[in-house]
Amino acid sequence: xxxxxxxxxxxxxxxGDSAVIICTYTDSATAYFYWYKQEPGAGLxxxxxxxxxxxxxxxxxxxxxxxxxxxxxxxxxxxxxPGDSAVYFCAVSAGGYQxxxxxxxxSLTVIP
Amino acid sequence: xxxxxxxxxxxxxxxGQEATLWCEPISGHSAVFWYxxxxxxxxxxxxxxxxxxxxxxxxxxxxxxxxxxxxxxHSTLKIQxxxxxDSAVYLCASSLCWGGAPETLYFGSGTRLTVL
Numbered sequence: 391x392x393x394x395x396x397x398x399x400x401x402x403x404x405x406g407d408s409a410v411i412i413c414t415y416t417d418s419a420t421a422y423f424y425w426y427k428q429e430p431g432a433g434l435x436x437x438x439x440x441x442x443x444x445x446x447x448x449x450x451x452x453x454x455x456x457x458x459x460x461x462x463x464x465x466x467x468x469x470x471x472p473g474d475s476a477v478y479f480c481a482v483s484a485g486g487y488q489x490x491x492x493x494x495x496x497s498l499t500v501i502p
Numbered sequence: 503x504x505x506x507x508x509x510x511x512x513x514x515x516x517x518g519q520e521a522t523l524w525c526e527p528i529s530g531h532s533a534v535f536w537y538x539x540x541x542x543x544x545x546x547x548x549x550x551x552x553x554x555x556x557x558x559x560x561x562x563x564x565x566x567x568x569x570x571x572x573x574x575x576h577s578t579l580k581i582q583x584x585x586x587x588d589s590a591v592y593l594c595a596s597s598l599c600w601g602g603a604p605e606t607l608y609f610g611s612g613t614r615l616t617v618l
Contacts, residue, residue, distance in 0.1 A: 434595075435609070436606060
């Protein structure tokens, strides 16, 4: 079955710096890609979703890159601020009736 | 749109007691997923319903855990004879289905279960 690896597990950056989180997956049939943010005591909030025909997507200071050849998905937070401190998860799905598979999460701390 | 609603937010049970967790999906969403979240294991898939029918329960522990979706407005996860290792945050998510297949998952805030 699908295996999703996410790195790093912990990331600390100064305010204003960028933060990069990377996920790799194994199933070449994977077609849907997601990034979620989880703040303490809350559920997972969808940040961005990307379909496999997109290599790059930017929204509100976030950039998602998809490298299908290397089966790698990345999230880049440009100019991070303390409000970005949270746990970030990637998720993938092959679509259809297939399940969603999650990475283990990255705990991001943005230092003021 | 109130989002996915999970109740209770916190539940404390004694070892051996039963716990029932509730989930109200977003109106119009026909797929409901249950996940368990712990620090050690991360997010673990438990089970998934589509149009109230169970589709995949491969993540459900075979004993003590059961899930139902009696109508399109709520799903329940029941844990019988709770054990300390069941302590976790249980997350429910719902999704629209296009052509019968689930799309993006939207999560509730979770129920934190503590078994003493």
